[in-house]
Amino acid sequence: MTVNSSQINVTDLDFDSISDNLKNYLKGQDKFKDYDFEGSSMSVLIDLLSYASHITAVNTNIAASELFLDSAQLRKNVVSRAKDLGFTPSSEVCASAIVDVTINDVRNPDGTYPTPTEMTMPRGTIFSTTFDGVNYYFVVTSSVLPSQNNTTFLYSNVEIVQGTYATDQYVVDTQIKNNKFVLSNGRVDKARMVVSVNSDGVSETFALATDVSAIKSTSAVYYTQENEDGFTEIYFGDGVLGKKLLDGDIISATYIMVDTQHANGAKRFAQQSAINGYASSTVITTSNANGGAEKESIESIKFKANKFYTSQNRLVTLNDYKAKVQEYYPNADAVAVWGGEDNDPPVYGKVFVALKPKNADYLSETEKKQIKSQLNKLNMLTVRPELIDPQIVKILISTVFKYDASKTDLSIGELQTLVTGAINEFDKNNLKDFDAIFRHSNLLKAIDDADSSVLSNTTNIRLRKATEAKINQEVGYTVDFGNGFNNPHSGHNKDAGGITTSTGFMVSGDSVNTQYYDDDGSGNLRRYYLSGSTRVYQDNEAGTVDYSKGKISINAIMFTSTVNVDSTIDFTVIPSGNDVVAIRGSLIDISTSDVKVTAEVDTIASGESSAGVGYTSTSSSSY
């Protein structure tokens, strides 16, 4: 079709489309006719023009995309866009642990004792740990003065962090405009960086600038940002917003180079470098290594930057808290926030924050205090944040699936592994956040889709929740599952223990029998021990079970020990429905170590049985 120049299509950006449009355009003239033949000179020119147009279009598209936070792909541009919103992405964070160190038999050669000052543990003292078969090194962040008891020196609450100390020095040259000082290492924990400036022989430590409104012309502050290469650079005030540096001032930046592998969870440490010549010590860990994290990912920056901008550095709405907590604790896997009025029971004037770290189930007490004190600086006067541990409800899965043996070469064991993998993948993709819902039918579909030979499955679930037993204290407990329990009628399954089971424990007054809990189907929690396989009930009203709310209340009792080594008692129940919802600070999670998978050959599909004779199906209530 002949096309006038005014009709040429200019919206296509692909090479082929541009080329076709040009050829269509050329059909409108008869000066040159060979544009349709690939070997013609016209074709060469058309290709060149199309190529140039295409490259220009691609460049324009990339440039336009990189201008906006939502569509930018390059880290330097995402960081730069986030900077416009006042958001500074978090750097790598080194794992830290708290230890008590004791050095015994410290004596000078002449028999006298060294003073605590002489035995000061200097910053940078090295400790080592072996975690998952790999050695890691930790260093002391600041010098520690010990307490002395004759020949014993005790260093309490020593914070050690994973990584290596490094110091960069720069000399200020005011001839260089807008001078920025780039750290020589890429993996730096910015929160632990110490910047000092030596001016005319007087050294002064500078603080990281956070709130511009509090900065004066004489404030000793430095600013930090990530440069285009991903390195941290520091810069200083201009004499208005922060103290201006002078020619010849010497800047020292001391920081910790963060290891590429984080030893989160490491709990046994040994002293490596000597203190005043003494390297033999006893190290007791009071807080396991945790908090190690990589620098903020591009996705995370995009997610947080606009929330940070919306919150405007103050805490009012729930999303403000959520954004700030994630900023203060980059290693958070999931954060849930709810107001005290929504709590059960309501606690007015408080905001509850539940946080699950990436590599552990709970925060340490130290970390909770740190986050809480940071939040306290920004929240409203009448509201106080409360950091609580997430309540983890484990879902126990038992599945029996039928498969057509003629449709697969896999062995029964390999099929079971495949289905187990599908369940784990479902857990990873669907149940990682607070507010998640376990949708039973979706799991069934995932199992059916695990392999083309899988024909059907019967999958039953149980819920398990652990409650911490306060050893040798007579107190009551409440275990809230947040999901109703199965209780079709009063007295359901009374003789076999209702729908509740628990792990064992010992109680005060009976040091012989390991005891357990079950229920009578009528709302009473019962405590018993086993004599052979017979349940000998010790207390038929040891507490109550609210089937509709999914709550177990235990009357005041003094536990002396538990079968679980971590002083917990696990309660396992049958839920009323197959879908499980996480309420408030609850996390639901498939207990991958408890997944039971059984494969059965489908006798009808394989032709072994006809007319359904001999076909067996799995009970929907079996586990």
Place this chain on the structure above:
Amino acid sequence: MAVNIKSEGKNVATPNRYKDLDIFFTPHPVTGDITVKTDTDAVRRSVRNIILTNKYERPFKPNFGGSLRDMLFELDTTPKLRRATDRIKKELATFEPRIGNVEVIFEENDNNEVRCTIFYSINNSVSNQQVEFTLTRAR
């Protein structure tokens, strides 16, 4: 192609069937315009363009080209020459639908050069054409 045809007892000249630019952009000595290649010249130039273009040379058209220049660095063996002949025929069949009856001849020589002659006829035309190439290395 200007072809004289008999029509109702009169000789009538049809307009040029093929018209292309001169890829060397030679200006016309009088008008100064870029010269135009027509008919047999246009087809010959097209054949030349196809044969002398190496594969992967044209952007977004990796399969275009007879890759004759690549032969300068190939061994001078009979199988190699046969494969090159097949390749050139295939390329011309694919990218130059205006010609047929293609034959390719490589001449033997000892001068570190490739000498190739391509014979073809233009479809719907009586004219038999040929193009000769002699490729020598630049240094």
